[in-house]
Amino acid sequence: MDTKPYLLFSLNDSHYGIDANIVQEIFYLPELIALAETPHDVVGILNLRSQIVPVMHLSLRLGLPLTECEIDDYVIILKWQELLIGIIVNQVQEVKEIESQAITNKIDYGRVKQIKLPFITGIAQVEQQEIILLNHENLVRYHDEVHDSIAAVEEIINIGSEANLNQLNISNFYSLCLPNATPEIKSILRERAKNLRHSLIDFNKNKLSSIAVISLNQEYFGISLDLIEEFTELLHYTPIPCCPNHIVGNMNLRGKIITLIDISQFLNLGNSSDTSRKKVAIVKLKDFVTGIVIDEVVDVTCFKDKETKQELEEKNKHQYLQATILSEEKMIGILDIKKLIEQPNLIVNYNEQIAC
The missing domain is CATH 2.40.50.180 (CheA-289, Domain 4)
Structure with missing residues (x-):
């Protein structure tokens, strides 16, 4: 054909x-x-x-x-x-x-x-x-x-x-x-x-990393571009009964069913209404694809690895951050998506859902 x-x-x-x-x-x-x-x-x-x-x-x-x-x-x-x-x-x-x-x-x-x-x-x-x-x-x-x-x-x-x-x-x-x-x-x-304007040689020489900067509850976070499939509008989704608050629901993305999650509570950002979220970051980790609901896509930028700050205080608040960078007078936390998605509290217990 x-x-x-x-x-x-x-x-x-x-x-x-x-x-x-x-x-x-x-x-x-x-x-x-x-x-x-x-x-x-x-x-x-x-x-x-x-x-x-x-x-x-x-x-x-x-x-x-x-x-x-x-x-x-x-x-x-x-x-x-x-x-x-x-x-x-x-x-x-x-x-x-x-x-x-x-x-x-x-x-x-x-x-x-x-x-x-x-x-x-x-x-x-x-x-x-x-x-x-x-x-x-x-x-x-x-x-x-x-x-x-x-x-x-x-x-x-x-x-x-x-x-x-x-x-x-x-x-x-x-x-x-x-x-x-x-x-x-x-x-x-x-x-x-x-x-x-950076040449590919400069990119490798200076060990530059590319991230998408997103906003959540007026705070800024970075996600590695290597993990992002695309950004899309949050228009229609179907809530899933008997699921925890961080499971927003399912959306149909061009024939593919994507589960949407709200990571706010895991970053200690407090609760927010689902209606406040405007966009979805579609992320892929190996064969697992999910959608993270966000407020806005602020920027896509590069930074030198040596510009990151590894000294992260308040372990409970920052346990899902790999590092922080200062860009345009804004502090940006680089999210450890793998650690966040694979942590046990994010997984829905199917037996509990059926019991509900």
Whole structure:
């Protein structure tokens, strides 16, 4: 049976897919540098490990209205014919093998009418969901003035020089994409851009670690990116009768049943209403997958191992922390997910549940 892998993602409540073979990497939206005289859909450029990469907002490229970006938007880096280009989307989901027979070329209904047709190869039905499949060749083609602008930027940028970076136009990126960005949000996006400038050699040399920073009850915690499958919205879930308070319920994630847990009580954060949680961090530990309910995804960042503080006081409060780091004047506790998930109190006693 003829199948092809597609990376699935969402934008403005619509679902899209693009050939997974051209996807190079994915990361949270960083601060970009706006350039003059570029196509209107290219909202800025990014210094990605010493290579200048233009970044387009997919809404503009598809001819749709531009909506304000969010701090948890993603940039997907595509490579086609030696060309690297980034696209801004709302949420990245998964790589899915799609059968050719599940794809139709009838593009005559719904929101698709508003999209420029040269960018669409068809519509796929995946688990009762319509996926708009994008034509990556047409999507990544852009005008010669982008090449000229990038060449000019490469002359200005001395990698790692903040003084030279400040000569470039960063304010226009915010006025276009994040007009209501607070100083705290700008600081987070700037730190992301700084981390992306690190070469892979620097990453290994300095022993950098990548974490997702989450918030719980107004405190900040870090989870290793190696353990995170994805983040998703907490919309619908089914409570499980006769379970302890930390078992929130089950949710259906694209056909997979995921058990949701609230780790607040194990971190001595006190009780909170389930309705206060907005998102879910899907974590995988070996073959075990679960969802941790959280308030927000604050950032994805890197830190040097030597910057961690191992001296953790109050053993009962910090027994599930590996270390702490200070970032942007916030103390972040690095969670020991393996220890937390495998501890006995988290496991539901099936016999007790039946008795109930």
